Amino acid sequence: MDEAFFNTLLITFKLAGLTTLVLLAIGIPLAYFLVYSKSWFKNLIEALVSLPIVLPPTVIGFYLLVAFSADHPFGHYLMDTFGIRLNFTFTGILIGSIIYSLPFMVHPIQAGLQHLPPSLKEASWSLGKSAQTTLFKVLLPNIKPALLSGIVLSFAHTVGEFGLILMIGGNIPGKTRVASIAIYDEVESLNYGLANQYALVLILIAFLILFMLFYLNRKYLSRKDYD
Amino acid sequence: MFLKIWLCLLTGFLFTLPPKDTKQVKRKDLKQDESKAITIAAASDLRYAMDSLVKVFHKEHPEIKVNLIYGSSGKFYSQIVNGAPFDLLFSADIAYPQKLQQQSLTASAIQLYAIGRIVLWSKKINVSQKGMNALKEVSINKVAIANPVHAPYGKRAEESLKYYKLYDQLKSKLVLGENISQTAQYATSGAADVGIIALSLALNPQIRSQGKYYLIPENSHQKLEQAFVVLKRAEKNKSASVFSSFVSSASAKGVLTKYGFTLPK
Numbered sequence: 001m002d003e004a005f006f007n008t009l010l011i012t013f014k015l016a017g018l019t020t021l022v023l024l025a026i027g028i029p030l031a032y033f034l035v036y037s038k039s040w041f042k043n044l045i046e047a048l049v050s051l052p053i054v055l056p057p058t059v060i061g062f063y064l065l066v067a068f069s070a071d072h073p074f075g076h077y078l079m080d081t082f083g084i085r086l087n088f089t090f091t092g093i094l095i096g097s098i099i100y101s102l103p104f105m106v107h108p109i110q111a112g113l114q115h116l117p118p119s120l121k122e123a124s125w126s127l128g129k130s131a132q133t134t135l136f137k138v139l140l141p142n143i144k145p146a147l148l149s150g151i152v153l154s155f156a157h158t159v160g161e162f163g164l165i166l167m168i169g170g171n172i173p174g175k176t177r178v179a180s181i182a183i184y185d186e187v188e189s190l191n192y193g194l195a196n197q198y199a200l201v202l203i204l205i206a207f208l209i210l211f212m213l214f215y216l217n218r219k220y221l222s223r224k225d226y227d
Numbered sequence: 228m229f230l231k232i233w234l235c236l237l238t239g240f241l242f243t244l245p246p247k248d249t250k251q252v253k254r255k256d257l258k259q260d261e262s263k264a265i266t267i268a269a270a271s272d273l274r275y276a277m278d279s280l281v282k283v284f285h286k287e288h289p290e291i292k293v294n295l296i297y298g299s300s301g302k303f304y305s306q307i308v309n310g311a312p313f314d315l316l317f318s319a320d321i322a323y324p325q326k327l328q329q330q331s332l333t334a335s336a337i338q339l340y341a342i343g344r345i346v347l348w349s350k351k352i353n354v355s356q357k358g359m360n361a362l363k364e365v366s367i368n369k370v371a372i373a374n375p376v377h378a379p380y381g382k383r384a385e386e387s388l389k390y391y392k393l394y395d396q397l398k399s400k401l402v403l404g405e406n407i408s409q410t411a412q413y414a415t416s417g418a419a420d421v422g423i424i425a426l427s428l429a430l431n432p433q434i435r436s437q438g439k440y441y442l443i444p445e446n447s448h449q450k451l452e453q454a455f456v457v458l459k460r461a462e463k464n465k466s467a468s469v470f471s472s473f474v475s476s477a478s479a480k481g482v483l484t485k486y487g488f489t490l491p492k
Contacts (some may be wrong), residue, residue: 069309087276087310170311172266173294188408189274190415190433 004173005194009201011090012179016158019097020105023154024147026098026104032135034106034142035113036121061167064096088170093194096168097158104153112146113139145217152213156206197204240245247305248425265286265466266312268303270319270453271408272343272380272425276486277317283482284473291466299406307348314461315470317426318478320379321342321454328456335457336469340474341488343451344426345383348414350438352421358441359391359419370400371419379451380407382424385446388447426487452491 033039034046052060067074068086078084086092116139124134142174162180169176171185179198186195269277274297281293300318307313307327312364319338347354347361354361363369371436372388373381381403388394388450402418404410407425415437429440455474461467473479481492 065309078468085310088306088312170306171296171298173296173313185297186414188271188406 002078005197006173008177008179008182011175011177012159015090015094015097015178016155018094019101020151022094022103023105024151026137027102027109027150027154028140030102031109031113034110035086049106050103052100055087056059057100057163058167059191060100063165064092064099064164064168068092069081073098087168088172088176090175092171093165093176096164097161100164101154101157102162104157105150108146108149108153109143112143112149116142148213148217152209156209159202159206235490238369249268257289263466264294265314265461265464265470266296267315267479268296268298268307268311268313268469269317270300270303270379271297271406272319272427272453273297274319274428275333275410275431276427276483276488279482279486280474280479283478284470285358286475288466288469291469293466293470296380297406298406299373299378299381300391301379302406305377312468314464315457317453317455318379319451319453320382321452322379324456327458333456334458334462335456335471336473337471338475339452339491341453341483342491343488344445345380345387345423345443345448345451346426346440347421347443348411348424348429348434348438348440349421350417353439354441355439356423359387359393359443361441362388362393362397365411367382367397367420368400369402369413369419371402371410371413371422371424372406373410373424374403375412378404378410379404380423381410383448383451387423387443390447406431430487453475455489472480480486 015226029030030045034042034049052083066072068078069075070079070085075085075087084091119140120138123133124138127129129137147203159178160163161178162184165176165178166181168186169178169181171177171181177185179202183195183198183202186192186198235359253313258487267277277295284291284293285439296313300320300323303311303313303318304323304326307316308330308427316324316327321337321339321438324333328337347359349361352361352367354363357364362408372384373379374382375385388397402413404413407428409424411424411434412427413419414424415434423443424439424440428434431461455471457464457467459472483492
């Protein structure tokens with residue numbers, strides 16, 4: 001049982017970690033676009049990005065389940081071109097998690113960027129720096145609390161995911177059985193002791209992460225002169 | 228620099244993709260090479276019996292790794308149709324393997340392994356003495372059955388209730404478990420005052436010690452013919468056929484009988 005316990009936790013944190021990393025890469029440009037762009041379809045993108053917060057996870061899970069299956073054009077394309085099927089695989093639940101936790105990364109960064117005084121960006125531009133350099137050397141360093149918020153929220157949200165993973169993951173031990181599903185499974189088996197073990201570990205780690213977040217936030221990152 | 232980060236992440240992401248077949252370009256994901264592991268999707272009523280079966284199996288074949296997943300038969304059927312990576316399906320209702328066979332998703336003949344029975348179970352009410360009349364008690368707030376839509380035991384429970392003309396008055400009190408195992412959990416935790424669960428689960432020492440059960444007469448519902456089949460994905464998987472033959476062996480039959488299953492004639 002110990003090996004299974006360890007494996008389950010490993011998959012859980014691997015999923016959360018990878019989701020967070022990918023979301024950082026996707027979230028920053030998206031947030032930048034939403035804050036600084038003057039495009040007409042900004043509202044559309046904003047609504048789409050916020051959709052996963054409002055939708056029940058099973059809705060996303062359902063559509064992904066259908067999209068991944070070989071009968072659907074997307075799933076068929078994946079099968080033909082790459083020879084892979086995403087249902088019931090780790091990659092499948094990774095994609096699901098990325099969609100599901102997207103707003104939790106984008107919103108904090110968006111809020112952070114929005115609260116920066118425009119003079120920062122303008123000063124950097126007027127000194128001849130490119131938009132990219134400005135983003136990475138001026139803007140992002142000034143919204144570190146927001147970035148940290150986004151990272152922690154996405155990570156924690158993914159760890160807590162249940163309905164979506166259950167739908168497209170299939171509870172396959174060693175591949176898609178994450179801690180939240182394992183707890184459900186053990187309760188069903190009346191193994192309350194084991195369920196409790198998983199739950200305690202999750203609470204402990206969640207608490208540690210949050211504690212670290214607030215501690216770091218207070219100590220290192222809240223030294224802003226213009227707040 | 229942004230591009231570099233993107234490329235790194237994309238590469239990392241690609242590593243999470245399942246390994247590809249080294250052979251053809253147009254790969255059919257349905258077949259599995261000979262392997263030393265099998266994934267079994269088992270109906271929830273087998274929860275303790277199958278655990279036991281796998282233990283006995285491991286004594287004779289310690290090198291074969293068995294991944295067990297429990298759930299309702301109907302749910303597994305949908306998942307298999309959608310490409311779930313299971314090698315064997317142990318269904319609580321023969322109808323599902325039959326449907327799979329019709330869609331050419333099976334790789335062996337369908338084998339009947341047991342006849343299931345449903346029981347009335349309650350923590351507080353003495354159902355073993357009162358029988359179905361226990362359901363007429365006013366004190367009952369919630370009755371747990373498995374979801375008739377996709378759980379065979381739930382369907383039979385519904386049929387029994389209708390047979391005894393109790394369905395209409397109990398309909399508003401019904402609590403549906405996602406599978407028969409969850410239904411049992413509702414009953415044993417006291418969340419439901421009484422539940423209709425599988426005999427195989429009721430006989431489990433953990434559950435047995437917590438309440439009383441009453442064997443519901445077989446003539447009140449359709450037979451629970453439980454069958455298993457090797458799935459198309461495991462066509463070439465020798466371990467799957469080894470397990471398959473094991474289930475028909477005398478030692479396996481002994482385990483099933485011990486857990487309250489009637490063996491098919």
